Amino acid sequence: PAHGAGPADATTVAREPATGTETVTGAAASAPDIQPVDVAASLAHDAVNDAAPAEAEPEKRGWWTRLTSGMKRTSSALSDRVTGLFTKRKLDANTLEDLEDALIQADFGVETATRISEAVGKGRYEKGISPDEVRAILATEVERALEPVAKPLVIDAAKKPFVVLMIGVNGAGKTTTLGKLSLSLKAEGRSVMLAAGDTFRAAAIEQLKVWGARTGTPVVSGAQGADAAGLAFDALKRAKAEGTDVLLIDTAGRLQNKAGLMAELEKIIRVLRKSDPEAPHATLLVLDATVGQNALSQVELFSKAAPVSGLVMTKLDGTARGGILIALAAKFGLPVHFIGVGEGVDDLEPFAARDFARAIAGLEKG
Numbered sequence: 001p002a003h004g005a006g007p008a009d010a011t012t013v014a015r016e017p018a019t020g021t022e023t024v025t026g027a028a029a030s031a032p033d034i035q036p037v038d039v040a041a042s043l044a045h046d047a048v049n050d051a052a053p054a055e056a057e058p059e060k061r062g063w064w065t066r067l068t069s070g071m072k073r074t075s076s077a078l079s080d081r082v083t084g085l086f087t088k089r090k091l092d093a094n095t096l097e098d099l100e101d102a103l104i105q106a107d108f109g110v111e112t113a114t115r116i117s118e119a120v121g122k123g124r125y126e127k128g129i130s131p132d133e134v135r136a137i138l139a140t141e142v143e144r145a146l147e148p149v150a151k152p153l154v155i156d157a158a159k160k161p162f163v164v165l166m167i168g169v170n171g172a173g174k175t176t177t178l179g180k181l182s183l184s185l186k187a188e189g190r191s192v193m194l195a196a197g198d199t200f201r202a203a204a205i206e207q208l209k210v211w212g213a214r215t216g217t218p219v220v221s222g223a224q225g226a227d228a229a230g231l232a233f234d235a236l237k238r239a240k241a242e243g244t245d246v247l248l249i250d251t252a253g254r255l256q257n258k259a260g261l262m263a264e265l266e267k268i269i270r271v272l273r274k275s276d277p278e279a280p281h282a283t284l285l286v287l288d289a290t291v292g293q294n295a296l297s298q299v300e301l302f303s304k305a306a307p308v309s310g311l312v313m314t315k316l317d318g319t320a321r322g323g324i325l326i327a328l329a330a331k332f333g334l335p336v337h338f339i340g341v342g343e344g345v346d347d348l349e350p351f352a353a354r355d356f357a358r359a360i361a362g363l364e365k366g
Helices: 041-051 063-070 072-086 093-105 110-121 131-149 174-187 202-215 228-241 259-275 294-305 324-332 353-360
Strands: 012-015 022-025 162-167 192-195 218-221 246-249 282-288 310-314 336-340 348-350
Touching: 063 072, 063 353, 072 093, 072 131, 072 353, 093 110, 110 131, 110 324, 131 324, 131 353, 162 174, 162 259, 174 192, 174 202, 174 246, 174 282, 174 310, 174 336, 174 348, 192 202, 192 228, 202 218, 218 228, 228 246, 228 259, 259 294, 282 294, 294 324, 310 324, 324 336
Parallel strands: 162 246, 162 282, 192 218, 192 246, 282 310, 310 336
Antiparallel strands: 012 022, 022 218, 336 348
């Protein structure tokens, strides 16, 4: 965030006469208590506290510590099963079948669970194998499955603005992810504009304005219930006019089985392409890890309505079945750009296959 703002740096609003869309340019938010007056208490907790500087923590934890802490439910559940299966017991078909069941219950998917069980059993029948050996094999196989999809989000500077569309179901964490991504992009020295395309929820609009105020990022927004496609079009027009590097567009949460809402998503994309035939340049589907196998149907159905180019997996700290990321990689092969293991501003990071694999297996960083 910028610093040193005085009274003259107050938030400015430019209203589009034809559409009623407004661009809110966040003032340099050095004051810690900046928040819109109509933000409800729950929003203040979810957005303002979430956006608070990480330095507020007594001791800033590294990403590996946050990752292993966040993945503890999954890793502990798997580790307990592995310990129970492979302590003082020779390897046989029943043991491998029990291991496969444990992996399936952790949402690894049948294909990956079978492959890991086979890798554990290879050349080891009727021999002893320690739980640590099994965990090491587990980490190796998970890393192998995820390495092809562990790809960073690449911003093409030749496409200006580079348009990122954030989509997903209700409650997946789209708005928060978008805010955190704006922080990361600005830290790289890029200019960013936010578009509050979730016009169904006033709270979502205000939440994005909080992020804009705290990062000094302009936010294009409209009244609750405004046409989301029209707002996205206006935002792209303004981002072009101002020479913005990246335009991040939030969208309303929509259930993947609601045809009307999915049609609206298709409309947003059609309208964007009237201004830029290649937009959106990246469409990120945000998935909540706690929904487990339902994430598979979300990817399948959202991909029919939008050109999903990459995934963001949130709330891995809220489930003991964090293996769903592995099942997604096996079935769709879509790039996984980021994972989230908490609500803090630092709890969203680029996805690294090796770190994730060792965390889920309960091993130290290698």
